[in-house]
Amino acid sequence: MSNQNQTEKRAIDLVNASLKKRYAKERRFRHVGQAAVIMGLLFVSFLFISIIGNGYTAFEHTFVRLNIEFSEQEIDPEGKRDPQALSTANYAGLVKAAMRAEFPDVKARKDKRALYKLISSGASLALREMVLANPEIIGTKKEVWLVADDDIDMLIKGHIDRNVPESDRRVSDKVIGWVEQFESKGAVEKQFNTTFFTNGDSREPELAGIGGAVMGSLYMLLVTLALSFPIGVAAAVYLEEFAPQNRWTDLIEVNINNLAAVPSIVFGLLGLAMFINFFGLPRSAPLVGGLVLTLMTLPTIIIASRAALKSVPPSIREAALGIGASKMQMVFNHVLPLAMPGMLTGTIIGMAQALGESAPLLMIGMVAFIVDIPGGPFDPATVLPVQVYLWADSPERAFVERTSAAIMVLLGFLFIMNFLAIILRRRFERRW
Amino acid sequence: MPNTVLILVLLGLMAVAYQLARKRSLGVVGGGAGVRKLHSLPSYYGFYAAIWCGLPALIVFGLWNAFQSTIITDLMVADLPAEVRSLGQAELGLVVNDIRNLAEGNITSGEVSPEMRAAADHYLSLEQTSAAALAVVVLSLAVLGTGLAWRLVSPKFRARNQVEFVVKGLLIISSTIAIFTTIGIVLSVLFEAIRFFEMIPFTEFVFGLDWSPQMAIREDQVGSSGAFGAIPLFAGTLLISFIAMVVAVQIGLMSAIFLSEYAGKKMRAFAKPVLEVLAGIPTVVYGFFAALTVAPFIRDNGSLIGLDVSSESALAAGLVMGIMIIPFISSLSDDVINAVPQAMRDASYGVGATQSETIRQVIIPAALPGIVGGVLLAVSRAIGETMIVVMAAGLSANMTANPLQSVTTVTVQIVTLLVGDQEFDSPKTLAAFALGLMLFVVTLALNVIALHVVRKYREQYE
């Protein structure tokens, strides 16, 4: 007995002796876990800070006020106010004239050319719009805010440092001098950048916008939604409610699960070989993008829809069958409406996936440089994430800003979609 | 008649067919009071007629449109002058393209010869004939179908069963799309890959150490013999995936453990959704982040301590890819860890183990198959990830294990080979499909194994 007691004591002493070390380990493990979480959170914040920090300035753009003389001689020497003549007139000349008037002492050809480059080439288009909208303006003199060149914009926003030696910066001292002259007169101003939202792509950063890409994304999502929602729901209904348990259904199931994990670029190869080369559908069209993304999002939607159908209790089915409904009536009148919120949630998440996807779209030619805003799913177009990819390749500092801003818009859309999905789930989630 | 108008007319006809058959079903039993004598509700007779009206017509419409352009082009080519037809395939393609552009009123690439003008006219007339024929065929099919259904309406006729039969057929077809997608993927990469392997031997592709897919356009061009040894690509892919997995597995697994076992409610409620935000961010954003922020950061810091870091280092791409995969690993590990039964924890605490001992020696070993399955899925994702590497990794095929150097990956090469000007039938373009085939086979194998492992694991504790 006493011997036993002694060994017991020994055991607990040993336990106590090991405790310090073990607790040190415990603490270390805990700290490692904590560090992992903090790292993860840091990555998230770093990502967002870097993008927002780079991009928020793109929502404003620098404008320069110029005293434009809408001289009749330049615009409409014949005085007929013929719209054809008005729209082909030399508006860039007006801008140049105004600049010359502003800086009368700039004489050298090279300097003049540099001077004209202060104002974006898009300014003449703006003037044309003004004249076409209101021809009475011709012959008058008016102060107009015109879009500044992207380098000037970067200078004003401070992305080009004025203190750096001249050879290291894109803007020469002379240009800075002119800009400062404008600034001293209050003729430089940052205004909300509407062009960014309404324009299509452009080689000139100050004229480039996401309007075309947003429309392209919209058409593509419409095609995807119109195809993947009905097909996905139908497939889920069949597999969950009608399919017999056999090898064929197993095969379908394995296929769906695997497709959900196939790299997206492989779907791009499918789209290229099948839809474009074999069926001869147009390249760069949102239609083809939509088809490819339909195949990609189907697994997501089918899996979510099946989960929604599974959550409808069997008692509902029995009740419907019990009063003599056919199986089809039971499914379409009772089960499907109850499962609909879950299916819609899955569909929204699938659409969010499709909206953010870019790799397969590179394969089917949606990387083309497209200036026009697409008018339908057959027009060549690009989409928002691909626009980000295209701009990310451009060297100009102004495109970095616009890329980040485009990402912010993209993330905004994704946030809204996911938020909708969460609301839908909260609102209609039933506990049986 | 343009296709949209044709479809609208067809939809209209279907509505008419629905109404006609519904009325007739009521008529044959003598109005609303006789509904009970009908086998099915009147609307089912209506649907039945609408299906007969629309379905055959739509099938013909779809097939017609799928093959129309190929057939018309063949017909047109057959009528081209012999010397044009004897041109090579590539040149012929250009001519056909020009003719099509001419017919559609677009700008053509060269001078418009009278032969081309004639061919374009021919093409246009063929198109018009085809469209007219299509309209006639589709509309008459619709009317015939409606007539047939209308004749079949009788009280004994089981319209509901017939309609349900068709609906079930549609459901089955929808469910098989997954299989057709897989078949489509296999066929589209396989055929092109086989054509590639006819030009470049399979062994050279799989075991070759040199990758430079530029082909000489002129005979005398230097340094572009075209070498298609894919080993450097595989090595680069593995290097970047490895870096990504090192980052993602450690952070993902440890944060899943911390959040599910240690963290308080508030911490969990905050950190979990924030980490999951990472899963919803498009890959192109990660690519931009890697190229613009992370890569220069690593390069600058590397040069501070005297390291020569490439501006397209594998480390930057791998690191950012790892960040992308964190939520994937952490949510999968979370599921798996929670699936370990409480009895295991009780047993361990019951003999006096500390929390970390329980986690490390009981829970993780018990959850290991599930975690491994999740990691395999993540590896397949890392291998197939495209945008991050396209934007942040290099193009030069280096064989190196140094993460500070630039490497290229399978997906990067697929994109570079296929984006931009393509010449079909050149090994350069076809190589992309061979790489795609490799990618598909490897990721498929990983997925099958991983899904199997995860399922077996789930069954174990159910």
Next chain:
Amino acid sequence: MDTATAVDEMGGDMSQTVATEGAFDHEKASQAFVGKVGEIAVDNPRMTARKVNVYYGEKHAIQDVNLDIGKNEVISMIGPSGCGKSTFLRCLNRMNDTIDICRVAGEIKLDGQDVYDKKLDVVPLRAQVGMVFQKPNPFPKSIYDNIAYGPKIHGLVSNKADLDEVVESSLRRAGLWSEVKDYLDQPGTGLSGGQQQRLCIARTIAVSPEVILMDEPCSALDPIATAKIEELIDELRENYTIAIVTHSMQQAARVSQRTAYFHLGKLIEVGNTDDIFTNPSHKLTEDYITGRFG
């Protein structure tokens, strides 16, 4: 409230509760029932529980339980489902700590040391007070690793030879050695239910505890396996103190020296097993033993 009236009928002395009354005056409400339950205290206590109250969130799962567990005795706890006997058992080595909403008030002492003392460490406590669970729960590891786990984490052995010895002696004491000695590297989950439960007992023994708590250890086993475990419990009594929760009154009668009867979270009666089963002094105990409910 037939419990209350039944307790009142009983009478009995309140002497045991007097000593602890002052400390827990915030729970006066339930004091009326305390101390009428027979021989709570023993001469040679290993564990003592006084005025233990347990709450699961809002639910008051255990009310004012006082009970001693003597050295080298087997005490069994019986009572209908949900009476709190398992909850009480789990309080003794603070296994309830793993349940977030569970709150324990009162005093439980092991060899005079309060186990709910804030400064006390649960790790050595659980090494001293081991536990065997209702369902056999071997780790998904080999038989050897199952046993070796405890000694390894607690640092009880310094080399492989010692560890082998501990594994062997634990398995021998659990009566499992002869059955598994050739399969020590096979997974513990591959054993039969009865063998698994003896493996779990061996795993508990391997850390040399002073008290072993058993929570219905035979409820998932067949009669033959049950008989083996009961035999084992009887042998273990020599070296360990054992508290066992059981559903089976026959089992309680066979293995234990003392028996405590729980009802709706209260300790109704405790005494020598023979007395409880042959001559219960409480109406509720009698009804339960004679099978009127439970």
